[in-house]
Amino acid sequence: MQNTRFLKNYKALQVILILIFTIYPSITNASEVNVYSGRKAKLIKPLLDQFQNQTGIKVNLVTAKSDALIKRIESEGKSSPADILITVDAGRLDRAKKMDLLQSLSNLPVIKDIPKHYIDKDNKWVALSKRIRTIVFSKENIKNNYIKDFADLANEEWNQRICVRSSNNIYNQSLVASLIANYGEKNTEKLIKRVVENFARKPSGNDRSQIKAVAKNECDIAIVNHYYYLIMLQSNDADQREDANKVSLTFLNQESTGAHVNVSGIGITKYSKNLENARKLITFLLNKKSQEWYAAVNYEYPVLESAKTNELLESWGKVILDEKNINQLGDLNSRAVKLMDRVGWK
Amino acid sequence: MVPFIFLASSIFFPFNDNWIHIIDNVLYDYFFNSLVLALGVGFCTFIMGTVTAWLTSTFHFPFRKLISWLLLMPLSMPAYIIAITYVGIIDSFSFLPDIRNLPGAIFMISLVLYPYVYILARGAFLEQSKELYENAQILSASQLQIFLKVSIPMARPSIILGVTLAAMEALADFGTVEFLGVPTFTTGIFRTWFGMNDTVTAIQMSSLLLTIVFVFVFIEQYSRKKVRYDENIKTQSKLNYKIISNKNKFIVITICLLPLTFGFIIPFVQLIYWSFFLSNETWDNEFFQIVNNSIFLAFCSALIILIISVLVTYVKRLNPNSITNKFMQIITLGYAIPGPVVAIAVLIPFATFDNFINQVLISKFNYSIGLIFSGTFFILIFAYCIRFLTVSSRTIKSGLDSISLATDDAAKTLGANTQTILKKIHFPMLKTSLLSGFLIVFIDIMKELPLTSILRPFNFNTLSVKAFELASDEKIVDASNAAIMIVLAGIIPVVLITKNILGKRNKV
Numbered sequence: 001m002q003n004t005r006f007l008k009n010y011k012a013l014q015v016i017l018i019l020i021f022t023i024y025p026s027i028t029n030a031s032e033v034n035v036y037s038g039r040k041a042k043l044i045k046p047l048l049d050q051f052q053n054q055t056g057i058k059v060n061l062v063t064a065k066s067d068a069l070i071k072r073i074e075s076e077g078k079s080s081p082a083d084i085l086i087t088v089d090a091g092r093l094d095r096a097k098k099m100d101l102l103q104s105l106s107n108l109p110v111i112k113d114i115p116k117h118y119i120d121k122d123n124k125w126v127a128l129s130k131r132i133r134t135i136v137f138s139k140e141n142i143k144n145n146y147i148k149d150f151a152d153l154a155n156e157e158w159n160q161r162i163c164v165r166s167s168n169n170i171y172n173q174s175l176v177a178s179l180i181a182n183y184g185e186k187n188t189e190k191l192i193k194r195v196v197e198n199f200a201r202k203p204s205g206n207d208r209s210q211i212k213a214v215a216k217n218e219c220d221i222a223i224v225n226h227y228y229y230l231i232m233l234q235s236n237d238a239d240q241r242e243d244a245n246k247v248s249l250t251f252l253n254q255e256s257t258g259a260h261v262n263v264s265g266i267g268i269t270k271y272s273k274n275l276e277n278a279r280k281l282i283t284f285l286l287n288k289k290s291q292e293w294y295a296a297v298n299y300e301y302p303v304l305e306s307a308k309t310n311e312l313l314e315s316w317g318k319v320i321l322d323e324k325n326i327n328q329l330g331d332l333n334s335r336a337v338k339l340m341d342r343v344g345w346k
Numbered sequence: 347m348v349p350f351i352f353l354a355s356s357i358f359f360p361f362n363d364n365w366i367h368i369i370d371n372v373l374y375d376y377f378f379n380s381l382v383l384a385l386g387v388g389f390c391t392f393i394m395g396t397v398t399a400w401l402t403s404t405f406h407f408p409f410r411k412l413i414s415w416l417l418l419m420p421l422s423m424p425a426y427i428i429a430i431t432y433v434g435i436i437d438s439f440s441f442l443p444d445i446r447n448l449p450g451a452i453f454m455i456s457l458v459l460y461p462y463v464y465i466l467a468r469g470a471f472l473e474q475s476k477e478l479y480e481n482a483q484i485l486s487a488s489q490l491q492i493f494l495k496v497s498i499p500m501a502r503p504s505i506i507l508g509v510t511l512a513a514m515e516a517l518a519d520f521g522t523v524e525f526l527g528v529p530t531f532t533t534g535i536f537r538t539w540f541g542m543n544d545t546v547t548a549i550q551m552s553s554l555l556l557t558i559v560f561v562f563v564f565i566e567q568y569s570r571k572k573v574r575y576d577e578n579i580k581t582q583s584k585l586n587y588k589i590i591s592n593k594n595k596f597i598v599i600t601i602c603l604l605p606l607t608f609g610f611i612i613p614f615v616q617l618i619y620w621s622f623f624l625s626n627e628t629w630d631n632e633f634f635q636i637v638n639n640s641i642f643l644a645f646c647s648a649l650i651i652l653i654i655s656v657l658v659t660y661v662k663r664l665n666p667n668s669i670t671n672k673f674m675q676i677i678t679l680g681y682a683i684p685g686p687v688v689a690i691a692v693l694i695p696f697a698t699f700d701n702f703i704n705q706v707l708i709s710k711f712n713y714s715i716g717l718i719f720s721g722t723f724f725i726l727i728f729a730y731c732i733r734f735l736t737v738s739s740r741t742i743k744s745g746l747d748s749i750s751l752a753t754d755d756a757a758k759t760l761g762a763n764t765q766t767i768l769k770k771i772h773f774p775m776l777k778t779s780l781l782s783g784f785l786i787v788f789i790d791i792m793k794e795l796p797l798t799s800i801l802r803p804f805n806f807n808t809l810s811v812k813a814f815e816l817a818s819d820e821k822i823v824d825a826s827n828a829a830i831m832i833v834l835a836g837i838i839p840v841v842l843i844t845k846n847i848l849g850k851r852n853k854v
Contacts, residue, residue, distance in 0.1 A: 034804060040815040041807065060804035063815065067540045068800040071690050075697040079704045079717050081804070095543055166527055168537055204446040204527025205433065208820045212437055228820060237624045237823060239438065337541035338364075341371040346529055 032058040033277035036073065037086040038066030039264055043298055044086060051284045057277045066092040073101050073269055083272040084281060086128070088264045089170050091177070093125040094330025102267040110283045117323035118263060118303045127263035127326075128285055129300035132226040132319065133175050134259055136211055136247040141220045150179065150252045150260070153221065154194035162195065163210040163219035166203040167340040171225055171262065176340060177332035178260045181325035185335060193343040203346050208232060208240075215243035222247075227299035230312050251319050258322035262329065263303070352691050353556065353683070356549040364538060364547045372534060380517055380531040380555075383452060387516040388509045390456035394605045395463025395508055396501075400493050401602055403471040406587035407595040413602050414468070415840055420609030421461035421786070422836025424793040426521030427813065427829045429454045430822045431613040433525070451526045455516045457609035462786065463508030466744065469778050470501035473748055476586075489588070504744045506566060511737060514559060514682040521795070521814070531555050532684045545690070552687045559682040614833060621826040627816075629827065637831050640808040643723075643798075644791040644835075647730045648738075652784050654731060655739035659746055664764070681736040685796030692729045693801065696720040726801045733797060734790055738783035745779025746772065785839045792832050809835070 037044050041063045048059040062069070066087040073080050073096070085102070087093050096102050097120060105111055106123040118127035135153075137145060147153070153162060164172065179188040200219035210222035211232060232244035251259045266285065268278045284290060291307035294300040299310055308314075402414040420428075429445070432454065436442045445454065474497065482492045498505065523530050531551065539548035590598070627633070683691075697720040704714050719725055749772060757767045773780075791798075792810065799811045809828045816825035 040819050041812070042815060042819065042821075062802060062804055062806075063811070064799040065540070065686070065796075067543075068686055068689060068796075071545065072693060072697075072800065075690070075694045076717060076720060077697065077701045079697075079701050079714065079721075081717065081721055166524060166529075168524055168529075168533055168541065170540070173541055202446070202527050205525060206818075206820045209433065209437075216437070216440070231820075236626070334542040334544070337537060338367050338371075341367065346527060 031056060031277065032060060033083050033274045033281050034060045034081045035062070035084045035086065035281070036069040036082045037061060037063045037084075038069055038088050038092065039063070039086050046297075047285060047290055047293060048281075050290075051281055054284075055280060057280065059281070067095075070096050070099065070101065074099055078271050080269060080271055081273070082269045083274045083278040084266060085269060086264065086266045089174055089262050089329070090125075090127070090265060090326050091170070091174055091330035091333045093120065093265050093267055094327070096267060097122065097124040098330075101270055103270045103272065105268060105279075105282065108279055108282060110286045113306075114286065114303055115305065115323070117326055118265075120267075121327050125265050125267035126282065126286070127265040127303045129264050129291075129294040129298075129302060130261050130321070131171075131263070131300055132251065132259050132261050132321065133171055133223065134226055134249065134251050136214060136222050136224055136229055136249045138214050138217065138220040139246055139248050141217070145248065145250055147221070147250065148252070148254070149256055151191055153198065153223075154191050156198075158198045158221060160198065160200045161220040162198045162223070163200055163213045163221070164203055164223040165206055165210060167337070167345040171207075172223070172340070172345075173333055173336050174262050174329045175223070175260050176336035177329045178322055178325055180332050180336060180339070181328050182257050182322070185339065189339050189343060192339065192345065196343050196345045211247060212243050215246040226251075230299040230310075233312070249316075251316070253322065254320050258320040261321040261323060261326065263326060264300075350691075352695060353549060353553050353687075356546065356553050359546050359550070361550070362544070362547060364542055364544050365550075368534070368538065368547070368551075372529065375529050376531045376534040379448060379523075379528055382448060383455070383523070383528070383530060384513040384517050386449070386452035387456050387459060388513040390452060391460040391463045391512040392505065392509050394456065394460035396467045396498060396505055398460075398602050398605060399464045399467035399471055400497060401598050403468050404489070404493075404497075404588055405590050405594075405598055407590065407598050409599070410587075413599070413606070416606055416610070417464055417602065418461045418785075418840045419614075419833070419837070420458045420605065421465075422789045422793065422833045422840075423458045423610065423613060424521075424795070424810065424813065424829070424832065425455050425458050425519060426525060427617075427817065427822075427825070428458055428609070428613050429522045429525050430817055431616050434822060435612070435616060446526045448528050451523050451528045452516075454522055454526070455519060456512070457605065459512035459515055460605055460609070462511045463505060465782050465786070466504040466508040466741065467501055469745070469782060470504035470748070471497055472778075474500055503747055507740050507744050510563065510566070511681060511740070514679075514736075517555065517559065517682050518684045520684060521818075535684055535687065539686075549687060549690075552683055556679060556683060559679055563679065614830075617826040617829050617833075620823045621830055624823045625826055627824045627827045633827065636807045636809055636812055636828075637835070639806060640792055640810070640832070641835055643726075643808065644788050647727050647791050648784050648788040650727060651731055651734055651738050651787050652780065655735060655742050655783060656780070658735070658739050659742045660768070662743065663746055679736065681733065683733075685733065685794070686800060688729055688732055689797050689800040692725055692732060693720060696725050696728075722803055726797065726803075729797045729801055730787075730791055730794070733794070734787045737790065738787050741783035741786065742776065742779050745776045745782075749775055781842070785842075788839050789836045792835055 035048065041061065045061060048061060051057065052059045066089075069085065070092065073082050073085065076082070085093070085096055093102070102124040104123045105126060111119060111123070111126060114126055120126070135147065137147065167173065176188065176192060179191065183191070201213070207224040207228040210224055211229060213219050214222045226249060229244060229247070229249050232240045235241055235244070253259055266282055268275065268282070272278050286304060288304060288307050291302035291304040294302055295308070295310040295313060299313060301309060301313065398417050402410060402417065429451075432445055436445060444450065478496055478500070479492060482496050487495065517530075518532055520532050520536060524533050535548045535551045535555075538544050538551060697717065700717045700720050703718065704716075707713050707715055753771060754767055757771055762770070795810050795814050798808055799814070802808070809832045813825045813828035813832065816822070816828070
C-alpha cells in the first residue's frame with residue numbers, strides 16, 4: 001500500500017511538472033496574431049488557416065461568448081495578448097469600443113471599399129458579414145403573403161400564430177433595438193406587446209425549431225435569421241429539407257425602413273502587440289475571396305459590395321436593408337431587453 | 347478564497363436602477379422557477395438514484411454487473427445535448443409530450459444528474475454491514491421497510507450530498523433551461539450581464555443565489571449536526587445479494603433499465619444515428635487532437651483537485667473547528683455559481699496580479715513576461731478547483747465520515763501517527779470514495795463548458811467546446827461526433843471505478 005501511495009504522489013508530481021511547462025505560452029514571436037473570437041471556430045477558422053498559409057503569420061485563436069471575451073480583454077488590461085476581437089453583432093463591438101478596448105482603423109486602406117454604415121462612426125470596428133432577421137410563413141396556411149411590415153405581426157389575425165425564440169437571444173434583442181431606433185421606445189413597446197400576445201407558444205428552442213414549428217402547423221409565422229432557412233433547405237437531413245420546403249421566406253419592411261440587419265464584425269484591441277499583423281488579417285478578411293466565403297459557407301451576405309453572393313441569395317434579388325442604425329444597436333440593447341421583460345417576452 | 351471575497355464584495359457596490367427593473371418584472375419568475383427546478387431535480391435524482399442503487403446493491407439478478415455500471419453512463423451526457431436531442435426526437439413523433447417547459451427541464455437535468463446520487467448511495471449501501479440487516483430481519487422487517495428505515499437513514503450523508511450536488515448543478519445550468527424556454531436565476535444573471543451589459547448587477551445576483559444555497563445547505567447540516575454516521579459494529583461481513591423470484595427479477599431489471607434507457611440509450615442511439623448518417627464532421631487528426639486535449643486536461647485537473655480535496659478533508663477531520671474549515675464550507679459551495687461568473691471572479695484578481703508583475707518588471711528591467719497566471723492553464727485549473735472542489739471533497743468526506751473516530755483512536759493507541767493512519771487505514775478504506783470523486787470530477791470537466799471556453803489558452807480546443815459551438819449554431823447533427831466522444835471518454839473511468847466497487851464485493 002505504501003508503494004502505491006508513493007507512486008501516486010510521484011505521478012501527481014510528474015503531472016504538475018508537465019503542467020508547469022505547458023503553462024508558459026509561446027513567447028511572443030514576430031509573426032503571429034492573437035484572435036479572440038465570438039464567432040464560432042467552425043465559421044472563422046478555415047479563413048484564418050488560409051491567412052496563415054498565405055502569409056506565414058501564425059494565427060492563435062480562442063473562441064467564446066463575445067461578452068466573456070470583452071471582459072477578458074478588459075481585465076487583462078495592458079498585458080492582454082489579444083490583437084483582434086471578432087463578434088457576431090454590432091452591439092458587442094460598440095460595447096468594447098465604449099470600454100476603450102479598441103483602437104482606430106482609420107488609415108486601413110481596405111476600409112474605403114466598405115459602405116459607410118458597416119463601419120463604426122469612430123472607425124473602431126468594421127463589419128465582416130450581414131445577417132438579416134425576418135420571417136418565414138407556412139405555405140399551406142398563408143396562401144397570399146400580405147405581411148409587408150414587421151408592424152403587421154401585431155395584427156389580431158395572427159393571434160396564436162407566431163413562433164419565436166427566447167428574448168435572451170441577441171438576434172431578438174437587436175431586432176427590438178432597431179425598432180426602438182426607428183419608432184421610439186413607447187411605440188415599440190405597444191407594438192411588441194401586441195406581437196407577444198400573438199405568440200403561439202412560450203418562446204423556446206432556436207431558430208430552426210421555429211421553422212420546424214411552422215412546418216408542423218404549430219404556428220404559421222416564425223421570426224428567424226435568413227440563413228437558417230437556407231441551411232435547412234440545403235441540409236443532408238431529408239426531414240429538415242422537407243420542413244424548410246413547407247415554408248416561404250419573405251423580407252419585411254421593403255417599402256418602409258428596410259429589413260432588420262445585424263453584422264458580425266472585427267476590431268483591433270487598444271494594446272495590440274502585433275499591430276501590423278492584425279491589420280493584415282483584417283485586410284485579408286475583407287478581400288473579395290474571403291467575403292465570398294461567408295456567402296458560400298453560411299449563406300451570410302458579404303459587406304464588400306463587389307463580392308458575389310451565393311446562388312440562393314442571388315435568387316432573392318436585392319434586399320433593402322435597415323442599415324442606418326447599425327451603429328446605434330449597441331446603445332439601445334439594454335433598453336430593448338428591459339422592454340421585452342416588461343411586455344413578458346420570455 | 348479571493349474569488350469568493352470578490353463575489354461577496356459585490357454586495358457593497360451601489361445597487362443600480364436595473365435592480366428595480368428586475369424586481370418589478372422578472373425576479374419572481376426567476377426565483378420561482380429556480381426553486382422548483384432545484385427541488386424538482388433534487389427529488390427526481392433522489393428517487394432515481396437511491397432506488398437503482400438499492401436494487402443493484404441488494405438483489406441478485408441477471409446482468410446485475412453490467413447494469414450497475416451502465417447506470418452511471420448518463421452522467422457523461424451534457425444536459426443541453428440531451429435536451430436538444432430529445433426535442434429532436436419529440437419533433438419527429440408528435441404523440442410524445444412536449445418537454446419545452448419547467449417539468450421537462452427538471453426531467454432532462456435529472457436524467458443526467460441522478461448518477462451523482464446513485465454512485466454515492468450505492469457506495470454507502472455497499473459499506474453497510476450485514477449485522478444491521480440481520481437485526482432488522484430479526485425484528486421481522488420487510489425488504490421495503492429495511493430500505494426505508496435502515497438503508498436510507500444510514501446512507502443519509504451520501505444521499506444528501508448527491509442530491510445537493512445535482513440541485514446545485516441544476517441551479518447553475520444555463521444551456522438546458524435556456525433552450526427549453528425556462529427563465530431561471532441563472533438565465534437572468536446572463537441576461538443582465540450580456541443583454542443589459544451590467545456586470546455588477548449580474549454578480550450581485552450570483553451572490554444572492556449563493557446566499558440562498560448557503561442557507562439551504564446550512565439548515566441541512568445543522569439538522570444532523572450532532573449525529574455521526576459511523577458504525578461502531580462494523581465487521582468484515584458484508585451483505586450477500588438476495589436471491590429473488592423470476593418475476594421479481596424482471597421487475598427489478600425493468601426499474602433499473604428505465605433511467606438508463608431514457609438517460610443514455612435513447613439519446614446515445616440518436617446521436618450515433620446522426621453521426622453516421624447525417625453529420626458533415628469528419629473523424630480527422632484535428633478531431634483526435636481535440637479528444638486528446640480533453641482527456642489530458644480532464645485527467646490532470648481531476649488528479650490535482652483530488653489531491654487538494656484529500657488535504658482539505660484531512661484538515662477538517664483533524665481540527666474540526668479550525669477557521670480553514672469554515673472557509674472550506676464556503677468554497678465548496680462553488681458548485682452553485684454559474685460557470686461564466688466563476689470565470690470572471692477568477693479572471694479579474696489574477697489578471698490584476700499579472701498586470702502588477704508586468705508593471706514592476708517593465709519599470710525595473712524593461713521586460714514583460716506576459717500573463718503568467720491568467721493567460722495559461724493555471725487559471726483554468728484553478729477555476730476548475732473552485733467549481734469542482736465541492737464534488738470531490740464532499741465525496742471524500744462522506745467516505746471519511748463513515749470511518750469511525752474510534753478506529754483512529756485505536757490506531758493511535760497502537761502507536762500509529764497521523765501519516766500511518768492515513769496510509770494504512772484511511773487510504774485503503776477510502777479507495778471507493780477517492781475513485782468516485784475522481785470519476786465525477788473527470789466526467790464533469792470533460793463536459794464542462796463556460797470555464798473551459800472563456801479561460802482556455804490560445805489554440806486549445808476541447809470536445810465540450812466543439813460540441814457546444816456546433817449545437818448552439820443549430821448544428822446538433824454535426825455536434826454528435828464530439829458528444830459521442832465525451833460519452834465514450836467517460837466510459838473509461840466508469841469501468842475502472844466499477845471494477846473497483848464490484849471487486850470489493852466479490853472478494854467477500
